[in-house]
Amino acid sequence: MALRYYQREANQAVFDYWSETPGNPLVVSATGTGKSIMQASLTCDLIDGWSDLRIMNTTHVVELVEGNFKELVGLRPFAPTGIWAASLGRADRNAQVLFSQIQTVHDKAEQIGHVDVLQIDEAHLVPFKQATMYRRLIDALLGVNPDMKINGYTATDFRLDGGRLTEGDGKLFDKVVYDYGLRRGIDDGYLTPITSKPVGTKYDMTGVGRSMSEYKASDYREAVDTETLNKRVVEEVLDTEGHRRTALIFCRGVEHAGHIRDEFVRQGRRVELVHGGTPAGERRAIINKLKSGQIWGAVNDNILSTGTNIVRADLLVDLYRTMSASRYVQRAGRLTRVIWPPGFDPEAVEAEARRAAISGYLKPNGRYMDFAGNISEHGPVDMVQPRKPGSGSGEAPIKICPNCEEICHASVRQCHCCGHEFVFDEKPKFAERPTDAPILSSQEPxxxxxxxxxxxxxxxxxxxxxxxxxxxxxxxxxxxxxxxxxxxxxxxxxxxxxxxxxxxxxxxxxxxxxxxxxxxxxxxxxxxxxxxxxxxxxxxxxxxxxxxxxxxxxxxxxxxxxxxxxxxxxxxxxxxxxxx
Structure with a gap:
């Protein structure tokens, strides 16, 4: 299988970085642009060059473990590879190329033994704190082989509690060596455009406080999870976008998700609920029904924001306001996978022809319905800038002036550069109706x-x-x-x-x-x-x-x-x- 130009460039960027420094490189590539094939092809290149290398690939979602494994086998059917993931009933701990689920292997470094290269998929989920599953595994593997190289892959190079992944104390990755963003993917004709229109249902968010760098769950549910609002939201979704093929609905918490699911069912749509506590077999069955079109939609508590590949999804209903730019970008990325016309070869044509094929077939765009106000919170999905938190060393956190982008101390009430007045609210008050803000910074008129x-x-x-x-x-x-x-x-x-x-x-x-x-x-x-x-x-x-x-x-x-x-x-x- 031939790689696309950006996939080749990403792999070469990793090798170029390793040839100059022993650090840990990070590849940023938008959702739907083929991070699995990047990892698989890099693994093949490593084995071709150094046949005795031990390579380990780890991530948190079982669907990604299985998908990354299948991608490598697709390139090299006889590769010396295996899986260690309890959810899949596999423990091939001695495989030369080992695909693993972090929940299974975080305390198994001694059994895994020597690893030369550790690949981490969905690297934005690696915490900066040391006492975590990822950090315990990494530290233990480095104890076995201090020269182990680490490289990561993610669609978002930032997380809520630590700014960018390559900045701050406790960072694991040293440099973003390649960045292929959402805007480039759409312009190149490899991703489906995302569109957003204003919604009319009003959420009164007065009194919703903050807790642990996120909006307080109990306050949030009290504000939005009412029978009247749930009915109005579902009615608006079906009235304006009921013609869409497949819907993903994001809610805050299982209880809220259940109520929204029940309302969709009452209004005649086949919608099911999946959440973090859904048994693995049942979860897989629901996702398969969604992929095949047997059900119209799936309501979830953010469990579908990563690791799922629902190509036919062309509607995302976001009822979950988040302070995490990473969660927002990951969710919106669920809409970007392309449905190509039968017989169309996207690799044989230029970008203009690919864009025309997308716009003229079953999924010309994906609609993001922003009831929660996340676009206003974070900006267009292709221009998100993460908040910079405190370093945790006793210094107060910083904030960015929205007027001139000057970095200011968190306690100041006025920007020292442009005079902008900051608003101090312990319990933020949001606009009653989400604003008509664009989901992408650059779109066709x-x-x-x-x-x-x-x-x-x-x-x-x-x-x-x-x-x-x-x-x-x-x-x-x-x-x-x-x-x-x-x-x-x-x-x-x-x-x-x-x-x-x-x-x-x-x-x-x-x-x-x-x-x-x-x-x-x-x-x-x-x-x-x-x-x-x-x-x-x-x-x-x-x-x-x-x-x-x-x-x-x-x-x-x-x-x-x-x-x-x-x-x-x-x-x-x-x-x-x-x-x-």
């Missing part, structure tokens, strides 16, 4: 119908010229753009083009007040094309294009009509010579 449009005077700051603030009402969302009739150059040209496109008369207005006085000359705007705005926290969407309607702008009856009646008439906007 999407058209939205406009139900109302308003022009307002916007005073320039710090000596800058005034402008026209345009507000479009699209459903429950107000989307803004600014036009500059009094400016020069490109800004003025854009304002003139807008005026001409919407049927305004010549001459073009050259001040903001002239624009406002003559706005009744303009046609309404029927629709706008929007793209994510990098400054999404203040204005989530930027306007990329507009479609004028056929009616004139409705204005106040007392407003004085435009005085000039000696213009050239309503010229076609695309016939005007507008400089760019």
């Amino acid at each position: 999407e058209w939205r119908p406009v139900t109302d449009r308003r022009f307002d005077f916007h005073q320039g700051k710090a000596g800058k010229l005034d402008s026209v603030k345009v507000t479009y009402v699209c459903g429950m969302t107000g989307i803004k753009e600014w036009l500059c009739p009094a400016h020069e150059g490109r800004a003025k040209s854009q304002a003139n083009r807008y005026w001409a496109m919407h049927g305004g008369r010549r001459p073009f207005p050259d001040t903001v007040m002239a624009w406002l006085e003559r706005q009744n000359e303009l046609l309404v705007t029927d629709a706008i094309a929007v793209k994510p705005n990098p400054s999404f926290k203040t204005n989530p969407w930027s306007v990329d294009d507009r479609k004028p309607g056929t009616e004139r702008q409705h204005t106040n009856e007392n407003e004085v009509p435009a005085a000039n009646d000696n213009g050239i008439g309503h010229a076609r906007w695309d016939e005007l010579e507008v400089p760019f």
Whole structure:
């Protein structure tokens, strides 16, 4: 099987790093981009180069243990490999290439013996603290072979309690040697795009406190797990996205998950519940039914955020707000696996053809329904930046200014760089309704119908010229753009083009007040094309294009009509010579 370019580059990056330093490299590759094949091919390269090497691959989820093992056997059917995982009933402890589940082998280093290379899948789950299963195993194996090399694979190189995996006291990994992110995977046509639209159901989160670096479970369930809210959530899901093929629903706790499952069943959908306490055989059966389409959805308590490969999943309903950026990114990644058309070979074509094949077949995108507000909490899934916690050495933790990104002490109330005022709340109060924030920082423009449009005077700051603030009402969302009739150059040209496109008369207005006085000359705007705005926290969407309607702008009856009646008439906007 031929590797994709980024998989070859990732393997080479590991070897290049090891040729220069004895440290522990980390490969970051988005969910669905083939980390299993990367590990398998690296293992083959190691055995080909050094035939007597002992290699161990370990992770926490039994499905990953089995999947990684099968990936290697697929490449090398007669590889000297085995499995040690109680959940699979295997204990091939003497295998040269050993695939293991950490829960089974964490205290078995003496029986495992000498290991030359330790590969860790889902490396973001390795804690910084020493008294853990991973750390006990690693320390014991290093006691047997102090020269053992370690390399990790993850879709998220950060975790809640320790910032980035390559930073801070107690870090296991020294450097990210290769990073293939979600945005690159989508652009290359190897991942399905993710989309998110605003939801209407309101969660009143007042009074939800924090405990152990996460929102307090009891407070959270009390706030969201009510019969009325559960019914409204399920109704909205089915009303807006009921046509989707397969759904993954994430809840906070087994009790909440059970109530949501029951509501889906009451409303006629085949949905089952899987959680951390579900017996292994039953869990496997539910996942298989989900993969085959025998059931429409699975409700879970975050157990499906890693280690599961549900290719047909095209809807994710997130009812679990988390302070962990890693959990958020891992969940969203469940939607990115691709369904290719029959007979289509993605490796034989370029990125544009792959993207076209995705958009034209069964799963053109995955919908992320953000009832919990995780996009507002962490930002677009392809631009998440982790919080930097305290080092645990007695120093107070730090925080990042949301305005200028300056690193500030956690106790300060004002950013020393830009003056931003921090809000101190022991019990955070969230917006009642999740905001219309984009799930990806870069997406193809999407058209939205406009139900109302308003022009307002916007005073320039710090000596800058005034402008026209345009507000479009699209459903429950107000989307803004600014036009500059009094400016020069490109800004003025854009304002003139807008005026001409919407049927305004010549001459073009050259001040903001002239624009406002003559706005009744303009046609309404029927629709706008929007793209994510990098400054999404203040204005989530930027306007990329507009479609004028056929009616004139409705204005106040007392407003004085435009005085000039000696213009050239309503010229076609695309016939005007507008400089760019």
